[in-house]
Amino acid sequence: MAATHDMNEKPAFYTIKKADFGKFFESLTRKYKVFAPVEAGDEHNFRQVKTVSEMKLGNYVNVEFPPKKFLHPNGLLMMEFAGSRVRQRAKTGKIALFGVRPCDTHALDVLDRVMTDGYVDAYYKKARGSTLILALNCKSAGDECFCGSMGTDKAIGFDLLFTETGNGFHVEVGSEKGHSLVNNKLFRKTGSPAAKAKLVFRKQINTENLEEVMRSSFSSEFWDETAKRCLSCASCTSVCPTCYCFDVHHDAEPSEKGIEKVNISRTWNYCMLQPFTRVAGGEVTRESRTERVKQFFYHKLLYGKENQGKLHCVGCGRCIRECMTKIDITEEAAKARSEYESKK
């Protein structure tokens, strides 16, 4: 699913005028359910829109809740069991996500790897296959963003990548589906890639030999201090675009004559929560808050790289923004590094 750039010589770059963009948008809504950032208060979120005017970009930095919910929704009804048969029930419609930021395209790449390497998660795969990713380059970085240091500031795996220009958009094509979308009069070919806005980041993680740094500081005491501040509210994991853990549920549905149908669904669950590792009999393998805090940060900053060859933190800054007690992944990574340096 990752974008490949040898699109058989088909031109990769286009422009579209502001006025035409509205028409393009409308044509999209005829084939897809289109979701785009809509401003609400001081946040943006993906909302279904019918016309371009409903999309409210304002000074859009990123959506508060990441795109994972479209591909791996919480509460997905997977199957039902009735009359001694199992039937697949997951419904997937064609959707288009406009305004996916570069960091989130990397997050989708992470999810692709997790969900389709080895065993294939059929629900995810199907949803992914019917979702158009219309990425949008950033004009400025948010206070908590640090994609610059994670190498996730350049979008990948998109169908189209939009860059706002003075009088419209520059468009980069990233897939066959993307080609079919620009193959009309609204888009004009252009030879050059878009001029990239210079982003200024207030935060960063030094990723140089990060794996070694993280491995060496697993038993450091600063994690206990971090855990003391942690509410175990799972807000970080909830908003992280690459967190995917889930539970499977069987729910019976009673009718007049008793129980004749069972719905099998899945809901998100989070490693930050104590019951996450509780087995029958009551033993909890990650009982202490410290262990759970570490699981999150290590999954993001080490295990992902070890298992999927890519860090699971894409620098979107959501966990920092969402944490009520201001636990900050960039600070934790910095602490790990200074431990590492001091041990050297």
Place this chain on the structure above:
Amino acid sequence: MEMKSEIMKTKAKVAFIGMTSCKGCFFEFLLLNRRITAVFDNVQITNFWMLKEFNDKRGKYDVVFMDGAVSTDRELEELKSVRERTKFLIAYGTCACWGGVPALRNSAVNYRSLVYPQEPKFTSRATVDPIDRHVKVDYYMRGCPVNEDEAFEVIVNLLTGKKPSEKEYCVCVECKKRETKCLFKEGKVCMGPVTYAGCNAPCPESRTPCDGCRGPLPDRNIGAEVQLLKDHGITEDDLKLIFSKYNNVAEKFEKVKDEVAR
């Protein structure tokens, strides 16, 4: 289909029994709306004085939804007797689980001398207790009021013979799932981080701080929550009020109070 559990072979006898409370949790049960007919069809409701003319007050029950806190001797006797006749006893609602609002009188000064010139007919006990102070409880259904979806889930689980699982995580988890913007971001304070979930976070969703009606979560981090509240301008005095609203029951509250003091 072999889904019926042992107890459900014959229609389970389900009773709703009430003690000291506002009766809202019973009313909440009626909010199952159309789903309630499936409940009536699949279980035998032997006791629900709010709905039924004839109530079986001495028989055996498979499942009892015990609402309310214990505040009179008469209630205590009934509670003990019901427990003996019940297979699965559910503490139904915050009053039954924690003492709830009625238990506020445990810390009210001189409520007796203040309130009445003469003993009323049914004298109150010295303290208002959650029911597990006196009997074993098989499942806790928290909330002031309970959430009718949870009530339905519990009944369906019992039909399939599955022990319902408690929602052992905090309200924030549900806030995030329904994409509610955190109240702390608006400078409001919230008890969500230390409160049992299961309500689906209706209060934060309507921009009202969670006031902890479902009681303190075992895995709470009171220290961090208290710091957070203080950072948002809550005074020591207010902290005591906030933490005592629904859990003003000696042991349980003392524990939280100690944590607050720490």
Place this chain on the structure above:
Amino acid sequence: MSHQGFTLEELTKLEGHAKLSVEMEGNVVKNTKLEVYEASRYFESLLLGRDYREAPAITQKICGICSVVHTLASIKAVEDALEFTPSEQTVDLRKLLLYASNIHSHTAHLFFFALPDYLGFGDVIELSKAKHAYIHLALDLQQMSSDMVKIIGGRALHPVTPMIGGFHSVPDEKKIAALLKRLEGVKRLSLRTARLFSGLEVPELEARSRHVCMKNKNEYALYDGMITSNDGIIFRPRDYKKNIIEGVMEYSNSKHAKLRGMSYMTGALPRLNANYAKLSDDAKALVKKSRLKLPSNNPFHNNMAQAIEMVHFADEAKSILEKYRNGMKQEKYAVTPREGEGVGCCEAPRGLLFHHYGIGSDGRIKYANVITPTSQNAARMEDDISIFLPTMHGKPASKVKLSLEMLIRAYDPCFSCSAHFLELNLKKK
């Protein structure tokens, strides 16, 4: 029925626990006791020393069925004490919430408690199992009206959005649209309900009694107005203490209130009698077509009055919603604590409700008193029974028992509410 009278051990299909004992001599009722054994909860003392902002959220827990109106009466009392005047939008939204919750409460009462008696079913569970046509009417009406409360109040019971000053959040355009959609259904089903109930045959009972309700010149009063009786008494809610005296009964955990020495009825029937002229056209038309001749002195007509009120409330709710089609604006409320005393009064589904607080300069509650509709109706219920029983002379005991229960249920009493155990040191022995 024996010479000594009889006892209805446990009154069912109502809120809270109560029993009825009647002493008779021949056909003459000597003594009627409505005994409420719902445990006392001492709400007034629970409030002492707590922050004034906590009052609504704590006192709403007096009663799960009319928690909305407790919340609003409590807010009004605090605002009265703090001399705060809410905005027009706030008042409109509060009224809307009251309409929705009164419809919800009436639905529950009419269908779950009262109707099975009239149709000859033991209870609503039997009605449901029999797949009776009315069960879906009841459940759908309940769903739509409780949804409305949920959308405005955040929860269907114990609403969380109302606060001192205004609302934590107000419905935006989308929510107003959702409310209008629910309301459409509510109106349709309320009409059916009203037709159903005004066609039911009720026992004859001419109980000439004092009827008391709220009245104002603009509307069918629920949210504010003067306390008015059918025999010409009129006073401001603030002066309730000068007029209403609550007595402790040694046999009951509910207090019994009297208005200038006389028992009285409060609730839907007194409201309808007094406010007929202010009804919406549809509601008026219903009254005309019904068996109801206003003013009515038959407490059994209370159910009919409730059903007609539902239609009127739906119409009133509609006009408020139309006014705010584009959504409401979130306002800022500046309420500052100060020393003061205030009374808040509203019409609950089952009648007048008073909250009364004294607040110290530190914002802590120093004094509290609550009078619920059921404790006001209690004395009247006893009196009605004394009038009604002799008319049943010669009827089989089971019929008498049922009719008595129906009479009590017609009042829509809420004993959990009345036994919060009210204020202090009135009737000393």
Place this chain on the structure above:
Amino acid sequence: MRAKNDFEPKIAEITAVKKECSDIYTFSCRLRNKKDKIEFQPGQFVEVAVFGVGEVPISISSSPLEKHNFDVTVKKAGSVTEALFKMKKGGLIGIRGPYGNWYPMDSFKGRNIVVVAGGVGIAPLSPVVEHIIAHRQEYGKVWLLYGTHCPENAIFNARMNRWSKNGIESIATVTKTCDMKWNGEVGHVEPMFEKHGIKADVAICCGPPRMLKDIYVEFNKMGIKDGDIYFSLERMMQCGIGKCGHCNIGRKYVCMDGPVFRKDELNELTEKIWK
């Protein structure tokens, strides 16, 4: 043909229920669809679904030679297992799998092996023993050491007898006799190594965490290297196929990289299996 979906269980029928002891039953199952097969290696597990209640990972306890029928031996532990215990012959359950890795039986060839089982841990180790018996000549000396609390909980007596007759030195021990008739040993498993002169090159163990920790000390004493010690681990699982994230130990997934782990592999992980 429908796209393959790894979450979709195959329907299996319970063909027999055998009570091993009060809280451990063996369920024999047959896949409904004749075309479906279960080919597994010793140590692997399946996901067993009791519809309406949930799904749990359970090791296969029958011989790996059997392809269409298989057994699971289950201890009553919580809601799904309890519901399973209420099922009778003819009942339908869901089966997915087999999943997970297995004991590298080939690499044990020619070596002396000690198999240590605690409680229901004997279930996943049973196929290991069956495999060895089927290829008895290829392995050296083999001990089976099985510990439980009470004679009442000591299951698989018949199998143990058969194994003994087929060249496996089978030793069962209970911590208490609980006033019951008992022919085996009494005491913890650890002292049994010396008592029975066990000298193995390879150790295989499945049991409760406490037991793994204690027994590891014995393996060490015996001079078995971490690279020759195999543990079968148990963690919370919701999917069995490396997606749900519950069973992680450091970077490893118990469902995919395990449940069988070599001790030296575990040493490399950030998270430790015991504190």
